[in-house]
Every structure is written in C-alpha cells, then in structure tokens.
Amino acid sequence: MAGDPLYGWDLTFKTVEKDIKKKSDVLVAFIHWNLTKRGFRTIGIGDERTLTGDEEKSELLPTGWNDNENYTLRYVLEDKLYILHGLNTDGNLIINLMRSEDLQVTNIAVKTEDVVKELSGPVNKMMPDHKDLMFNIKRDLIDTITSKATTSSETQTTTTRVESNNRMPPDDPLRIPRPQPNVQPDTHPWDMPPSPLRNLGRSDLDPFAPGAGGMLFNPFGPNRLPDDPGMGIPGGLPRGAVPPGARFDPFGPPGAGPRPGRRAPPPDADHLPPPGFNDHMFM
Incomplete structure (x- = not known):
C-alpha cells in the first residue's frame, strides 16, 4: 500500500x-x-552535464549501472539534471548528488559492511538499519538540494521581509515628537527664564516670545536705568554740574553703591566715543 514507507522497494530490487x-x-x-x-x-x-531534451526517462536503473568499481548515474527532476557519484573507499561508500545547473552538491557516507548484511532477501535481513539510512538519504542527500529546501528558504526570506516591513522605524532625533493626548510635555529649567527675571535674552531662547531684548543689552532702550555720573563722589555732583543729555563718565566704578534713597546705578553705558573724538588709544 502507498502508506508503507517501503512501498515499491521489493519491485525495484527484483529488477536488479x-x-x-x-x-x-x-x-x-x-x-x-x-x-x-x-x-x-x-x-x-x-x-555528461548537458541535456538535449530527447533523453528517455525511466524508474529503472540503466544497463551497466554497476559495471565499474564506482558509480556515475544521471537523473532528471523537474527538467533539471542531477548526477549521482558513488565512490568506494576504505570500506565506505561516499555518495555525492550534484545539481548540474549550479553545481550544488550534497553527500552522505555509509560504512558498507555495517549497513548491508546480506546481498538478497527481505530488507530487514539485508539492511537491519534501513530506517536510519532512509532518514539520512532524505535529509542529507535529497531534501537539501531539491525544491523543498528552496521553498523553505524562500518562505524564510518572505517572513523576514514581512517582519522587516512591519518593524517600527528607529527613533529619529530630528523628528518632532507628536503631542500625546492628556500628556503634559516635559519642562526643563533652561527652557524659559524664570518669570521674576527681566526679559533680557528671552527672544534668543524663544523665537515666539513677545517683544523683548536680545542677548545684548540696549543702553538706550526703555529698560535703561537713569545715569548717575556722581557715583564715587561723596555727596554726588552739585545740581547742573552735568548738562542734560551730555555723555559723562562717572567718577567711580559701576556698582560702587548708590546714594541713600537712590536705585542701584547701571553699568557704564558709554560704548562709543563722541563724534569726531579720537585719542589714538584704539588701533
């Protein structure tokens, strides 16, 4: 019956x-x-590694298949040529099955005396370990070179490709994260100056901030504190000593301390010399 693993062996052996x-x-x-x-x-x-297309295909071993010490048989499977080589050496039979199309080769090695006990009779007497031999022939000699192995590799490749397509892309440091609902964004102390500070430099940190100064302080801007040229002079300068609007360097260093009841003086805002002034101190 077809379900018997040894179905067809007796008929094949009878022919040879x-x-x-x-x-x-x-x-x-x-x-x-x-x-x-x-x-x-x-x-x-x-x-011979070429096919003419006129070869007669058969399930029988060809005439003269064992006339020599070694074996060389030609097979066809799905219009592809396979060559079976059998080499007797040191009590072993080394079998190679080569696909002529791409020269892929599979092989098995069998200790002849250990596997074959009789030259005729039932298979259990001729080859007591025939089940192990069948398994090795199928796995190592046939399946690794036929379309079954190719189909398995194609399936594995397809599965890998699908997994690769379904894999989430790695995090991109340049990608702007999308806001998540009900999730407050993380804030850091360097994102915005604390509210008690003046808005100096705010526009450099936040391009969408309302009108504010840059990192450079504008001495003529609205945030400039009134000049106090009398810094460093006990009691200050007398009234009218400095004409209104005149550029006048204070006598004392900035931050020397305000007079009682006065606000702290600003830094020296005299950045540029008067028009036409050149004391040759700057090269």
Missing part, C-alpha cells in the same frame, strides 16, 4: 537482483529507489 555483485550495489539500488520515490528519473550512466 540478478545484477547485484557486491554490498555497495545494494546501497546504490536502495538510494536509487529513494530518489525515484521523490520524482527523480534516470536517463543513463556517465557524467
């Missing part, structure tokens, strides 16, 4: 039983049967 000469012949016949079960068809012996 009269040709069996040595134990490696039994192994090659068993491997051939496993190949035909999976769609391979023989087209003769030799290692």
Whole structure:
C-alpha cells in the first residue's frame, strides 16, 4: 500500500537482483529507489552535464549501472539534471548528488559492511538499519538540494521581509515628537527664564516670545536705568554740574553703591566715543 514507507522497494530490487555483485550495489539500488520515490528519473550512466531534451526517462536503473568499481548515474527532476557519484573507499561508500545547473552538491557516507548484511532477501535481513539510512538519504542527500529546501528558504526570506516591513522605524532625533493626548510635555529649567527675571535674552531662547531684548543689552532702550555720573563722589555732583543729555563718565566704578534713597546705578553705558573724538588709544 502507498502508506508503507517501503512501498515499491521489493519491485525495484527484483529488477536488479540478478545484477547485484557486491554490498555497495545494494546501497546504490536502495538510494536509487529513494530518489525515484521523490520524482527523480534516470536517463543513463556517465557524467555528461548537458541535456538535449530527447533523453528517455525511466524508474529503472540503466544497463551497466554497476559495471565499474564506482558509480556515475544521471537523473532528471523537474527538467533539471542531477548526477549521482558513488565512490568506494576504505570500506565506505561516499555518495555525492550534484545539481548540474549550479553545481550544488550534497553527500552522505555509509560504512558498507555495517549497513548491508546480506546481498538478497527481505530488507530487514539485508539492511537491519534501513530506517536510519532512509532518514539520512532524505535529509542529507535529497531534501537539501531539491525544491523543498528552496521553498523553505524562500518562505524564510518572505517572513523576514514581512517582519522587516512591519518593524517600527528607529527613533529619529530630528523628528518632532507628536503631542500625546492628556500628556503634559516635559519642562526643563533652561527652557524659559524664570518669570521674576527681566526679559533680557528671552527672544534668543524663544523665537515666539513677545517683544523683548536680545542677548545684548540696549543702553538706550526703555529698560535703561537713569545715569548717575556722581557715583564715587561723596555727596554726588552739585545740581547742573552735568548738562542734560551730555555723555559723562562717572567718577567711580559701576556698582560702587548708590546714594541713600537712590536705585542701584547701571553699568557704564558709554560704548562709543563722541563724534569726531579720537585719542589714538584704539588701533
């Protein structure tokens, strides 16, 4: 019945039983049967790597398949050429299956005397460990070179591609975060000057701030404190000593201390010399 893993083996062996000469012949016949079960068809012996399209495909081993010490068989699967090499060396049979299209090769090695006990009879007597051998042939010799392995790799590649497409993009430090509902944005002490401070430099920190000064203080702006040229002079200057609007450097250093009842004096605001003034102190 078709559900029997050994279905077809007895028929295959009967067709080659009269040709069996040595134990490696039994192994090659068993491997051939496993190949035909999976769609391979023989087209003769030799290692010719081209197909003409006129080859006769068969489930039977070709005439002369075991005439030599080693084996070279040609197979076709889905219009692709495969070449089976069997090499007897040091009591082992080394089997290579090569796909001619891209020279991909799979192989297995079998200790002939350990696996094949008899040249004829039921498979349990000829090859007591035939189940393990079938598993190794399928896994290491056939599946890794046929379309099953290709389909598996394509499925894995497709799955990887889908996962890659579904993966969230990494955080972009230049991307402006979207505001989340009911979430207050984080604030830091360097975002805005504290409210008790004057608005000096506010526009440099906040381009949307209302009218305010920049980082440079404007001595002629509305925030300028009144000049006090009498700083550093006990009692100050007498009334009228400095004409109104005249540029006059104070006698004392800035911050020397205000007179009683007066506000603290501003820094020296005399940034530029008077028009036409040149004392050759600046190069």
